Amino acid sequence: MAIPETSGSKVVAPLRDAPAVAGHTGGLSARMSKRRTARSASPDGDAGTAFWLMAPALGLYAVFTLLPIAATFWLSFNSSAGFNTSASFVGFGNYAKAAHDPIVWKSLAHTFVWLAYHVVMAGGLGLLLALAVSRLRITQVFFRTAFFLPHLVSLAVVGVIWANIYDPFFGLMNTALTRIGLGAFTQGWLSDPALVLFSVNLASSWQGFGLYMLLFIAGLQNIDRSLYDAAEVDGANSFQKLIHVTLPGLREVTTFVVSLAMINGLKGFATVFVMTNGGPFYQSELITTYIYRLAFQSQDHGLAAVLCILLSLLAIAITIVFNRWRARLSQ
Amino acid sequence: MSVRNREWPLALALAPVLILILAPFVWLLVSSFKTEAEIGRADPFTWPADLMWRNYLDAWQIGGFGDLVGNSLINLVGVVALSLITCAPAGYALAKIRFPGREWLFYAFILGLTVPVQAIVIPLYQVLFGLNLVNTLAGIVLVQVSNGIPFGIFLMRSFFIGVPDDLIEAAKIDGASHVQILTKVFLPISTPAVQALVIISALSTWNDFFLPLIVLISPEVQTLPLGLVRFASTYASDYRLVFSGTVISFLPIILLYILMQRRFTEGLTQGAIKG
Numbered sequence: 001m002a003i004p005e006t007s008g009s010k011v012v013a014p015l016r017d018a019p020a021v022a023g024h025t026g027g028l029s030a031r032m033s034k035r036r037t038a039r040s041a042s043p044d045g046d047a048g049t050a051f052w053l054m055a056p057a058l059g060l061y062a063v064f065t066l067l068p069i070a071a072t073f074w075l076s077f078n079s080s081a082g083f084n085t086s087a088s089f090v091g092f093g094n095y096a097k098a099a100h101d102p103i104v105w106k107s108l109a110h111t112f113v114w115l116a117y118h119v120v121m122a123g124g125l126g127l128l129l130a131l132a133v134s135r136l137r138i139t140q141v142f143f144r145t146a147f148f149l150p151h152l153v154s155l156a157v158v159g160v161i162w163a164n165i166y167d168p169f170f171g172l173m174n175t176a177l178t179r180i181g182l183g184a185f186t187q188g189w190l191s192d193p194a195l196v197l198f199s200v201n202l203a204s205s206w207q208g209f210g211l212y213m214l215l216f217i218a219g220l221q222n223i224d225r226s227l228y229d230a231a232e233v234d235g236a237n238s239f240q241k242l243i244h245v246t247l248p249g250l251r252e253v254t255t256f257v258v259s260l261a262m263i264n265g266l267k268g269f270a271t272v273f274v275m276t277n278g279g280p281f282y283q284s285e286l287i288t289t290y291i292y293r294l295a296f297q298s299q300d301h302g303l304a305a306v307l308c309i310l311l312s313l314l315a316i317a318i319t320i321v322f323n324r325w326r327a328r329l330s331q
Numbered sequence: 332m333s334v335r336n337r338e339w340p341l342a343l344a345l346a347p348v349l350i351l352i353l354a355p356f357v358w359l360l361v362s363s364f365k366t367e368a369e370i371g372r373a374d375p376f377t378w379p380a381d382l383m384w385r386n387y388l389d390a391w392q393i394g395g396f397g398d399l400v401g402n403s404l405i406n407l408v409g410v411v412a413l414s415l416i417t418c419a420p421a422g423y424a425l426a427k428i429r430f431p432g433r434e435w436l437f438y439a440f441i442l443g444l445t446v447p448v449q450a451i452v453i454p455l456y457q458v459l460f461g462l463n464l465v466n467t468l469a470g471i472v473l474v475q476v477s478n479g480i481p482f483g484i485f486l487m488r489s490f491f492i493g494v495p496d497d498l499i500e501a502a503k504i505d506g507a508s509h510v511q512i513l514t515k516v517f518l519p520i521s522t523p524a525v526q527a528l529v530i531i532s533a534l535s536t537w538n539d540f541f542l543p544l545i546v547l548i549s550p551e552v553q554t555l556p557l558g559l560v561r562f563a564s565t566y567a568s569d570y571r572l573v574f575s576g577t578v579i580s581f582l583p584i585i586l587l588y589i590l591m592q593r594r595f596t597e598g599l600t601q602g603a604i605k606g
Contacts, residue, residue: 046428046430047430047431049424049428049508049509050428050430050433051430053420053421053423053428053510054420054425054436056417056420057417057418057420057421057480058421058436060417060477061439061440061443061477061481063458063477064473064474064477065443065446065478065480066439066442067454067458068453068455068458069442069450069451071451072451072453072454075454083456083457129345129348132341132344132345136338136341136342136345137338138338138342139338139342143342144596145588145589145592145596146353147349148588148596149353149356149585149588150352152584152585152588153584154538154539154540154555154556154581155540155556156538156540156557156559156560157556157559159560160559160560160573160577161355161577162355164359164573164574164577165355165358169371170370170371170372170375172355172358175374175375176354179374179376206352206355211599211603214599214600214603218600218604256603263445263447267447267448267449270540270541270556274560287449288447288449288541291449291450292452295452295456308450308451308452309450311447311449311450312446312450315446315447315450319444
């Protein structure tokens, strides 16, 4: 595993600077990185060269990210009924409309529940398996590799797979439950309004936990061995070592994994889109799927833009909260 | 306590968990070789009477998987190459050159790391439309590169920051320009960062669904996940096709991963930690 030599006893010193994994965003490190930038810049300000080195990245980024961010903000104050119609200024009209739209509130509530499910199921399973797998020596690589396999499957493909697993007639879930004598637990996994969000999230979490497990394993490998020796000298049993050494040693990775899981959860789209398309009765509608529905199906761009702003604010809030938390941890 | 003492009990205890987690793969793989009637009999624990290799042939031809895989590969290579070309120089400039506006640029990139792509999708579509890039592979490559740029820049930058400034000074005395320093000094010693960037951008591109869904409308330009979803909903009642098509869409990457397991894991963790 490639945890840099820098760590030593400071468990996850490098993780503090870790905004993102696998193309998922995090962005939790503004303060730290700024300090570093100032320190290591070369003295001769070669602004012209810097501009040309930045130009390709900045150009693409400005056109396909910064401009759309600004335009989304603008759009949220305008009314537009489609891609080919002109917009008219409506002030906070779209915001008022959003406040009175029950599906907006539903999708917001579902998004929070969705995040909680994902953090607990994917993050929790990642932690438990990391604790177990990291104790293995001979078979560690085998288990690590095997447990990571689901993460390689595209979430859209996961949606197709799990829609079949949940199929009431030939699906793996209900048939397997029946076969092992748990027939009482068979469900309409995707048709039960109270269950659907959980069922879809289970599929997403199945795909997501492997990455969190890897990160926890990396964190575990960075815990100072001598702390365990000291605990043993003090007569600690394995449970006490877990509570007093391992878990505190994992605090920073945990912060990182939880924030990553929340940001990933916030972007959840593909599994819902593929498995239920928000149904039944909007019971699995998330902010992201509702944005898609509004923007590309009912063509209410003003309302969709308000949801876009809401989604961005949530993402920024999560980032700031965890950045603070991490800063406090590392003091 | 010797390793041997706890290795095998723990490994045995983990075996059922492993079976549960891998069950979807096994079920799908086994079912993909069954006949329609065998799947309909709804018992996942029976072995197919004959291995129906035909299912794969049919799915491949009917689903146009050749084109889908081809498009995904073009998409992947384009994004990985462009990401390296854009992020390495920008990361170098942010790490090692002092220039006006650097702070502001930094915050602008932080913004891009944070805001989910779904939150900017309407104007993004309009920009693509205005540039005539909707329904083109070039369009999907450009938006995905842009989407990954903040992460890529941070990753490269935090590696480059660790390279001593003395190296730059020495190279400058030898008359090297910043571009030469980047390509001849920095990149060669940054294999772990480059590896992380390649693996992370490749994986996220290969698996992306949302952006292709917006950009790639006609079947002949679609990528694998998008094509599979279309295929699975068109042939929803022909389970043997859906199953074998699904296996086709995840098997290659899983085999690739098993072959280069170490590099993959290193790249992912490295990227998480250094990014």
